[in-house]
Amino acid sequence: MQPLKLLLNSRLPFPVRRHLSGLNLVERPLGKSIMILAPHMDDEIIGCGGTLCKHMAACDNVCVVYFTCDTAERKKEAQKAAAVTGIKELCFLDCKEGCLEGSREAVALLDDIITRYKPDLLYVPHFTEEHPDHRATLDMGLEACRRLCPVIIGYEIWNPLVPNFLVDISAFAEQKNRALSCYQSQLTLHNIQNLSNALNQYRAAFLKFAKYKYAEAFFAAPWQEYITLTKQYRIFYNSFLGI
Numbered sequence: 001m002q003p004l005k006l007l008l009n010s011r012l013p014f015p016v017r018r019h020l021s022g023l024n025l026v027e028r029p030l031g032k033s034i035m036i037l038a039p040h041m042d043d044e045i046i047g048c049g050g051t052l053c054k055h056m057a058a059c060d061n062v063c064v065v066y067f068t069c070d071t072a073e074r075k076k077e078a079q080k081a082a083a084v085t086g087i088k089e090l091c092f093l094d095c096k097e098g099c100l101e102g103s104r105e106a107v108a109l110l111d112d113i114i115t116r117y118k119p120d121l122l123y124v125p126h127f128t129e130e131h132p133d134h135r136a137t138l139d140m141g142l143e144a145c146r147r148l149c150p151v152i153i154g155y156e157i158w159n160p161l162v163p164n165f166l167v168d169i170s171a172f173a174e175q176k177n178r179a180l181s182c183y184q185s186q187l188t189l190h191n192i193q194n195l196s197n198a199l200n201q202y203r204a205a206f207l208k209f210a211k212y213k214y215a216e217a218f219f220a221a222p223w224q225e226y227i228t229l230t231k232q233y234r235i236f237y238n239s240f241l242g243i
Contacts, residue, residue: 023206024165028054029153029220031121035114036064037141039125039133040097041078042183046196047155048123049085049176050169051216056086057172063089063117067106067137068097073185080182084175089117100136110144119150126154126161126219127230134158142227152226154219156199163217166203173200173214 034055038044044052044064055062064087069075075092082090093109100106124141125134134157142152154161169176180193187193200214207215221229 023163025207026165026167028058028060028167029121029151029218031119031151032061033117033119034060034062034121034123035117035119036062036123037110037125037137038064038066039100039131039137040068041066041074042081042180042186042192043125043134043157044123045081045085045176045179045183046192047125047157048153048216048218049179049196050172050200050214051167051218052087053085053172053175053179054167054169061089062087063091063113063119065091065093065110065113067093067095067100067140068133069094070097071185074183077183077185081179084179084182098133100133100140103136103140106136107140107144110140114144114148118148119145120148121153122150123153123155126156126159127226127233128159128161129157130159131157138230142223142230145223149223151220152223154226156217160199161217161219163203164219164221166207166215166217168204168207168212168215169200170204170211170213170215173197176214 028051036044036048036052052062064082066078069092079090082088091113093106095103095106122141122145124138127138129135176196177193180196183192200216203217204212204215
């Protein structure tokens, strides 16, 4: 099956409400144990911060795993952002930024964390993300959860994805912005708040009603299907680039 056809035919493994726009609108993905894999400290808020706030408001069990850490300042910022969202379970792998690809040490650490937490929902950078650390985080996440086979939920950071569901985060947008404001070291480099707000407003525009101000977009699929899609997308993308 061609990648796009398989993507569009993927069934969501949790309750959805078909919106008039034709998109699936989800209150929040349902799971008993939720884990977010963040290549860098701030990716978790940019990509799914509003949805994480909804998980916490519903008293879901949430854990964030940060793969890279270049300074102690960034770690303190991540802890401050987690205090805003209410997330208490944080794991730091402390890998060097830009050196994730092929790291067996990171896989072993992640494997231990996943074995302990046993997530049934795993948020990962979507397979269209081009940053090497984002791709490596996805690959390690898929490998480490091979025995559990959780639902994989791809989130977007720098590369917009083709979603199969949206989450309305209008009521949590201000909280998400406060969490992003904790990453002052990154705000001096990129205006990640403007980036995030613009992307979330763009996603909400597809819901076509004024009450939807901000939304986050995701692509979810069962573990094995997500692996298949990731492989097929990369074959297609590399062929397109002539690699």
